[in-house]
Amino acid sequence: MSGLFENWLHKLVQALQQRESYANIIVVDWMSLAHQLYPDAVNHTKLVGIETAVLIDWLQEKGNMSLKNVHLIGYSLGAHVAGFAGNYVSGTLGRITGLDPAGPMFEDVEAHKRLSPDDAEFVDVLHTYTREALGVSIGIKMPIGHIDIYPNGGDYQPGCGLSDVLGALAYGNIGDAVKCEHERSVHLFVDSLINKDKESFAFQCTDSNRFKKGICLSCRKNRCNAIGYNAKKSTSKRNSKMYLKTRAHMPYKGKYM
Template identity: 55%
Template sequence: MHISRNALQSFQFLLIMTVVTNFISEALGSQSEHTTTKKDQQNLYTKFRLYTDEGNCQIFVNQLETLDKCSFNASLPLVMIVHGWSVDGILESWIWKMAAALKSQHNQMNVIIADWLTLAHQHYPIAVQNTRTTGQEIAQFLEWLEETVQFSRSNAHLIGYSLGAHVSGFAGSFINGTKKIGRITGLDPAGPLFEGMSPTDRLSPDDANFVDAIHTFTKQHMGLSVGIKQPVAHFDFYPNGGTFQPGCHIMHVYNHIAQYGIAGITQTVKCAHERSVHLFIDSLLHKDKQSTAYWCTDINAFNKGLCLSCKKNRCNTLGYNIRQERLPKSRRLFLKTRAHMPFKVYHYQFKIHIINEIQGKPMAPAFTMSLAGTKKDANNLHIPLVESITGNKTYSFLITLDTDIGDLIMIKFKWEGAPVWANIWDTFQTIIPWTKVKSSDYFGCSSFPCLFQKTEQKTCNDSHCFNPLRNFNRAV
């Protein structure tokens, strides 16, 4: 039996969304029974667990001795990890991985896990309503730290995943006073019941001095997506376009089972959604391989390599080490990543201009490219042109490499498959006059006057080429 790729993608999405859609009709409009006030701060639903090398230590609001017992240091920054909706009522393993990564790279900080499982382990729409309650409790916790040990909220960084991203936003909007929380990071903020809502009803740039978000699973089915698609921050990152992530297709379920055992099935289902978490952890663990993203109108323009510029702060670093800059309007940034850590790739833009008119119908692109760099070479790269080729037109495209090949020395193009045009050889001979070949086998490009051939590869040398780097843009 043959199952199409689209059908498999739909099946993967439906595994995630079935529970959501089953309960929306029964729970919309109902009110959560959980409320909290200033009077019952000692009985908050949220547990605040300070992460230490020995485990975790719970801090209780209005119990000052627990700060001393847990060795909370008010002079150090605070990073609070806020999980999302819980299906099984257990804190997920990524939470401890992120806490450990934060402490290993930045030991001089307090790392707290905001455990709101009591409110998150509910039917999804109920958990959505409970995000406000949890946000209020986190705000009360930060206010209590300010009142008792003079901890400044500007030194607090909330990292919220899925529903936890909106919890963090509500914490920022509920906190009293004119001063804001320092930073909020939203890791694939939840989409259902938040997409299209007003800024006061979801994470927004107004919730902290600086807000960043990473969107990794915004592929829509039945009008819903797991992660929110709209911008919700000062900088919104869309790795690989934000709709889906490499290595997360249902076809990779066997790889996940090999790595996680039977739990690999669950890992496959939530792979793209949770990729936001691992991209952030990656930014902590691989300081020498920070992923750079670029401001662009959409993924189509980015895939043409049109946005690889860092001038006027048009690029930024994804993850913990982001350049924090408040902007009057949300800025959408794009990048490509690998399927596993370290996720960083090197972005290269190329432009090809076809010189002459093409006889007959436009031809489907079938190019490969090999690059020779000062550090290493990259061979047989597929050129991702997405449109048919016609004459007298410039084509721009993006290629990504896992390793840095350094400065470009030589480019080799290879035309594969279909017949090439006979009528442009006269033009091409003026570019490389020393070449003696049959006119039906070749065609050329003006931006980099190299040689294309069906069966072998040739390159031009410095004495016969125009500037080979004129239409080559390297970005890291």
Template identity: 40%
Template sequence: MLLRSHHVLLLAIILVSSAGCGAQGCEGITDLDLKHSIVGPSLKVRLLLFTRANATCGQLIDPENPFSNSLLNATRPTTFLIHGYRPTGSPPIWMHKVVEAILTRKDVNAIVVDWIRGATNINYLKVVKNTRPVAVILTAFIKQMQNEGASLDSIHMIGVSLGAHISGFTGANFGGAIGRITALDPAGPSFTGRPPEERLDPSDAQFVDALHTDMDAFGFRKPLGHIDFYANGGADQPGCPKSIFSGSQYFKCDHQRSVFLYLDSLNRTCQTITYPCSSYSDFLDGKCLNCSLFGSAGCPVFGYDVIGWKDELLKLNSISTYFTTNKASPFCKFGYKVDILTWNSEKRWGHITLTQQRGGQQTTAEINHKSYKFEQYTETTLLAEFDREVQPAERITLKYGTGNVFGPRYKLRVLRIRLTPLPLERRLRPMCRYDLLLLENQEVTFRPIPCEHSNF
């Protein structure tokens, strides 16, 4: 009896561990090392399937007979996840988290495109040459899916760095008929300055959204989608090392941040509102906070859910939007339009620090990316970005500074300060305060009151 019980238990363990993974077992993404980077292995593409039935257990798709795998359903939407350059041969640390988040949001075939053997080489130019063959393999696979009833409309390709351009080449092979391409910091080296047919561009899919986080190094600077998001201006990301002595993170942190920002949007950690603008500087100056361009839809959100703005964005053809982030997840910030009316007889220059407090919570915004001009009876508009939402604020602390170490201490006489929560389309009631005297580098704390004349 004891032996029989042991056999039953062993059989149960085998059945549980193999559930949803078929006879093949679980397959992981290729893991190479530095010696492969030096040798440069020949290109090999593996397609790993994840579904809600095997969300943590990858199933290798047979390219010769892909539908021998019972979990691959051609009538279900399909999302491809394509990594980029892997100089040391290691698999992306974020891959499984993104797959899990995608499957939580939508019942899809989530297919990881493992081209580690082809993306691993100390010679970046040889890796670039492999992007076209990868696209040819994906094109052939998608055609097989079409033969089984798959709709190109339901295909979403998420490409990271070089993976963004692989997505573009694949989409171009279908005349731009696939549903969506999401480009996460598309690669710049070897693609910058190239014509549209040699890189990702808006014609490669029905809808192309792109995120830029490292445009001054590994990323692509110019717009290449129907909507291009520039996080923190598209270059240096908060929390990333500023010194080469920080090791490998100095080189990859800004570039890799694109994936973690997108992961936040998938997980609905918080919602990031973005603002169309001609430049990051104008955005920080509060010149681009009106999103009437999008009608009742309001400002587009960053990430996975921007597809909800597809119709409005396609009418605009191409648009660039900006937003700022925190150093770590949750990345989204909470913005306020700040209008300051002063009555100094002489012009004053400087920056403003705002702190909101409610109960034991507080959050601070430093508006100091440049020195602002304050003129008599002239309203100065600023953008304040807080790392968390504290609303409605019970107390607000205001500080005026000039950055001058030597010289006189100035005063700023404020007739009115008005804080309006963003986005303006929400039409939340602004907070005001009247008749304040700010002494340089000294904090003034007050209780905000409803504005006498709400002006949105």
């Protein structure tokens, strides 16, 4: 589920197929609804989520599919589509992964209007572009999952070279640097699928500044977790904000992993 920058889609599907050869992978195509004015695309996320839930319910009924085995992966606006699908499906999905969920018109809204921990048994989120421009950020800043991972603080991604963010709200005119930051969430997830021997770990911390000072580099009491596909649900009922450093290129495993 996406809506933007589908040139990476075949890489994600191929990586999933290699990792889970017996899995059925379904791509939700809602490009005609996503490639509209941003407010209109936002309004369409609920509709697409409901239609996705209808498909999942049909698969439950006709294919005897177990919801615990369903893993929805959504990028940008698609992350909220996945949230709506989880909210409207008959039962509880096993997992939703949000890849830098869109921020504008979703930041600080009620849980039922965006991706939230209520939408699946396990909701994990990668935040890679939370830098503000004109008071908002392309990727959502607030924690919206059971675990929320902020690579490199969530506002800077090595190798992207972002300097000018003016005009970033006009999704159709995002420059390559902005795209790089936002899309890094997808590539980190793909990296977690294909580079199992170079697994990246994030560490629980109250904020990015404390992590950068090296205060939170402990795995005691489940304070660290693998990122991407390998992430595991914590036994804690509280949301966990987690941080890590990455390299500029795949494999992204950095110094503190």
